[in-house]
Amino acid sequence: MADWRHIFLVTDIEGVAGVESWEQTRSGPRHEAAKALATDEVNSVVGALLGPPDNPDPPLLRISVWDGHGCGGLLFDRLDRRVTFYRHDDTRNFTGLLRESLRAGVPVDALGFVGQHAMEGSGGTLSHTYSSRRIRSYKLNGRPIGEFGLRALFAWALAKIPTVFFSGDDVACREAQSLVPGILLVQVKESLNVTSARHLEPKNACAQLATTARKILELNPSDSSLRPSFIPEPPFEFRKHFKLKFGLVPRPQRTLTGDNLTALLEKE
Numbered sequence: 441m442a443d444w445r446h447i448f449l450v451t452d453i454e455g456v457a458g459v460e461s462w463e464q465t466r467s468g469p470r471h472e473a474a475k476a477l478a479t480d481e482v483n484s485v486v487g488a489l490l491g492p493p494d495n496p497d498p499p500l501l502r503i504s505v506w507d508g509h510g511c512g513g514l515l516f517d518r519l520d521r522r523v524t525f526y527r528h529d530d531t532r533n534f535t536g537l538l539r540e541s542l543r544a545g546v547p548v549d550a551l552g553f554v555g556q557h558a559m560e561g562s563g564g565t566l567s568h569t570y571s572s573r574r575i576r577s578y579k580l581n582g583r584p585i586g587e588f589g590l591r592a593l594f595a596w597a598l599a600k601i602p603t604v605f606f607s608g609d610d611v612a613c614r615e616a617q618s619l620v621p622g623i624l625l626v627q628v629k630e631s632l633n634v635t636s637a638r639h640l641e642p643k644n645a646c647a648q649l650a651t652t653a654r655k656i657l658e659l660n661p662s663d664s665s666l667r668p669s670f671i672p673e674p675p676f677e678f679r680k681h682f683k684l685k686f687g688l689v690p691r692p693q694r695t696l697t698g699d700n701l702t703a704l705l706e707k708e
């Protein structure tokens with residue numbers, strides 16, 4: 441058995457089976473229903489990793505779950521009680537939480553993504569990069585990069601934390617695999633366009649998530665295929681292209697440069 445101790449799960453709602461419209465990602469009854477689907481998917485992964493609720497000897501010390509959806513994407517009351525949960529509006533954010541795990545002596549040693557979407561412009565279902573209204577694309581040293589890539593690279597640059605698990609639609613899965621070749625993938629839907637998909641039935645999606653998540657424990661933490669295949673060299677250039685907003689003076693792009701990759705990526 442590999443010695444994983446602390447797995448950090450980034451969760452989102454756009455890559456969950458059954459979710460394909462923007463309405464499901466914003467406030468209202470359809471959003472609440474989508475949150476239930478997302479929570480079930482996360483619980484499937486957690487249950488696969490920790491075993492049944494009364495398991496006296498879980499194979500991991502800690503699973504952290506950070507709700508990465510802008511306005512919240514999980515139902516806390518329904519979430520597996522054994523996880524350490526961080527709300528969507530936790531001001532420490534993803535980067536601060538990873539840093540804190542190092543300072544607190546419980547370093548994250550693997551990153552996983554559940555319900556993640558593909559980057560803006562990819563054609564994936566509900567694809568976007570942070571703000572669907574504002575951002576056209578992000579490039580890091582010339583390479584297009586989305587939310588998955590920025591986080592996987594941040595984790596690697598910060599403390600050589602590998603990224604081991606990913607679920608979402610087919611486009612998002614390809615995006616993840618192109619950066620992390622050995623990542624475990626669960627495709628829960630096939631994108632037809634930005635607002636429609638062919639979905640696995642939610643219970644089936646959860647079963648597949650559990651089957652694949654169990655394999656995390658068999659991975660070798662030092663397997664080189666779990667680290668980003670693209671690790672840029674300094675000087676770093678983080679270029680952001682924005683969508684032009686009607687009625688506003690356009691500010692189409694902004695370029696950040698520097699020699700410290702984690703500091704640069706934190707300026708998201």
Ligand SMILES: [Zn+2]
Pocket residue numbers: 452453454465508509510
């Ligand atoms: Zn989201």
